[in-house]
Amino acid sequence: MQVRLYNVGGINRELYLSIKKGISIYEAPNAYGKTSLARALISLLTSEITAEDLLNVFSDEGYVEAEIDGKLYYRRFKRIKNRIEEEKKLYMDDKNALLLSYFSPENPLVARILVGDENIEWFISAASKIDEIKKKKENLQYKLGEIKATYDEYQKKYNEAENYMKQLEAINQQLEKLEKDRESIRINTENSIKITKKNRLEDLEKRLEVRQKELREKEAKEKRIEREIEELKKHLNSISKENLLKEIEELNTKLQNLNSKKYNLDVDYRMLGRVLDEIKEADERHLAVCYVCGHEVNPSIWKERLDTIKKELTEVTRQRDEITKEINNIQSTINTITNKLKEIEKYEQQLTNKQKELETYKLEVSEIQKSIETLQRQIRELKEKIEELDTKDLSLSGESELDKRIKELQQQRSNIELELQRIGIPKRIMEELQSFRKNIKDLEDQISTLDREYIRRLTVVKDTFSNLANSLMRDLEFNYTAEIDEKYRIVIKKDNVKMDLKKLSTSEKTAIALVLVLIGLKEYFKSPFFIIDESFMTFDQRRFEKIQKYLSGIVDYTIITKSNDTVQFRNEKLLEPNQIMG
Numbered sequence: 001m002q003v004r005l006y007n008v009g010g011i012n013r014e015l016y017l018s019i020k021k022g023i024s025i026y027e028a029p030n031a032y033g034k035t036s037l038a039r040a041l042i043s044l045l046t047s048e049i050t051a052e053d054l055l056n057v058f059s060d061e062g063y064v065e066a067e068i069d070g071k072l073y074y075r076r077f078k079r080i081k082n083r084i085e086e087e088k089k090l091y092m093d094d095k096n097a098l099l100l101s102y103f104s105p106e107n108p109l110v111a112r113i114l115v116g117d118e119n120i121e122w123f124i125s126a127a128s129k130i131d132e133i134k135k136k137k138e139n140l141q142y143k144l145g146e147i148k149a150t151y152d153e154y155q156k157k158y159n160e161a162e163n164y165m166k167q168l169e170a171i172n173q174q175l176e177k178l179e180k181d182r183e184s185i186r187i188n189t190e191n192s193i194k195i196t197k198k199n200r201l202e203d204l205e206k207r208l209e210v211r212q213k214e215l216r217e218k219e220a221k222e223k224r225i226e227r228e229i230e231e232l233k234k235h236l237n238s239i240s241k242e243n244l245l246k247e248i249e250e251l252n253t254k255l256q257n258l259n260s261k262k263y264n265l266d267v268d269y270r271m272l273g274r275v276l277d278e279i280k281e282a283d284e285r286h287l288a289v290c291y292v293c294g295h296e297v298n299p300s301i302w303k304e305r306l307d308t309i310k311k312e313l314t315e316v317t318r319q320r321d322e323i324t325k326e327i328n329n330i331q332s333t334i335n336t337i338t339n340k341l342k343e344i345e346k347y348e349q350q351l352t353n354k355q356k357e358l359e360t361y362k363l364e365v366s367e368i369q370k371s372i373e374t375l376q377r378q379i380r381e382l383k384e385k386i387e388e389l390d391t392k393d394l395s396l397s398g399e400s401e402l403d404k405r406i407k408e409l410q411q412q413r414s415n416i417e418l419e420l421q422r423i424g425i426p427k428r429i430m431e432e433l434q435s436f437r438k439n440i441k442d443l444e445d446q447i448s449t450l451d452r453e454y455i456r457r458l459t460v461v462k463d464t465f466s467n468l469a470n471s472l473m474r475d476l477e478f479n480y481t482a483e484i485d486e487k488y489r490i491v492i493k494k495d496n497v498k499m500d501l502k503k504l505s506t507s508e509k510t511a512i513a514l515v516l517v518l519i520g521l522k523e524y525f526k527s528p529f530f531i532i533d534e535s536f537m538t539f540d541q542r543r544f545e546k547i548q549k550y551l552s553g554i555v556d557y558t559i560i561t562k563s564n565d566t567v568q569f570r571n572e573k574l575l576e577p578n579q580i581m582g
């Protein structure tokens, strides 16, 4: 076997070893790199020893290579940033290599035997690989535990769901009863509502009829007044009030002039009358002195004067009569016009009154129309409501205590239904539970089968170990026997007296561990080499040679590391000490 190492463990240089079949001894001082070499070789049998364990921490690349029977096995490492990239080809990849190919204080069995742990079930089961059954069983047990936990959860859910279902049933019963109650109340109330509404509709329709009749009458009256107004307007338009007023004004002016003239004539007339009377008197008295100027006059003058005055008086009277006649004519015309004006005013007054009356009617008509619209709208709405009542079951307006309770229960029901949706209905959960039960049963069956198989095989392995251990102990000339009892404890007897493992010496305990490892190696592990760290062993030469001989029959290469002041590697059988190369 050719071995090459570089930057592996504490060996930070290239190391080349040519190892012959049989026994090889590697001697070196402490901390020289013996363990590093052993671990590097073992790492070709198992990936349990990782690249991080192997590559020298100060180096960026390294390798271990071994050519065994013409085939190259290797592990090559390259540090890239914070990780190590590895290329590998292992002779085998079995974690038992650490237990059965390397005997050193690092070996877990050695460590446990040295502290006096008698229970070796784990070792014989790992060595014979029946621990795989145990692991399988443990995996199944773990799975079973998980399923059981889920089963318990589902059981809880089932109980919860059952409880909800009971609540739901109770709520449904209550709801059914309450809804029946409400229905009967609703029907009664609805009927009375319908009757009330129909009565009201009739009443509204009657009121509408009255109002419509009223409207028709008012509209007829309105039309009539409009016609009258038209006529009045026509009549008034035919007369020009302004002309009449103007005419009357002109006549009044004339009348004023005439009256003033007449007044003057009246004054003249009265004055002439008085003069006439005075002249008459003067004539009768034959006055010879003028009573006006005192001058002496002829009394015959009075007669002349009397004629003149009479003539003047007649003229004034004629003029006065003429004017009086004219005045009377004008006055009569004025009276006629005034009468006409009065008549116009009367018509105007009538027109104003009719217009006021029309306004009032129009207002009334518009109010009646509004009230008709309101009534029609009310009737329409009422009819719709009645129709609604006829077509569907209207729920009662306003919320009664009954409604509130129903609502409350419905809310509770929907909450429960939601919860049931979340956790599932009992029937479905029960189906799940049944499937879980089946799974549990299957797993328990598998576990118990594995358990039986494990015990069966463990018993065989235990017997094998017991027998072989005893014969090997005898071969190695130990004066005690080693057996494995039914509880898989190692039982040591000296002269048939049971010895507590703790009481044995370190070399005795180390020997027992070695014997067990050798049996494991021989019976259950096909390793090309076996490495012994001899530094912690205190066997005498004879016994150690026997062990070496025994090993030669099991593995091709036995490599023994020893602490020594000098560095030496030698293949024992060839008896040619090889110098370390590299």
Ligand SMILES: Nc1ncnc2c1ncn2[C@@H]1O[C@H](COP(=O)(O)OP(=O)(O)OP(=O)(O)O)[C@@H](O)[C@H]1O
Binding pocket: 008, 009, 010, 011, 028, 029, 030, 031, 032, 033, 034, 035, 036, 037, 053, 054, 055, 056, 057, 058, 535, 563
């Ligand atoms: N991966 C590593 N990187 C760097 N140095 C390491 C590594 N592994 C071990 N060493 C160091 O390398 C040196 C050799 O260690 P190793 O255990 O191989 O020596 P040894 O010869 O078996 O010693 P002993 O006889 O005391 O058991 C030690 O100083 C150790 O601390």
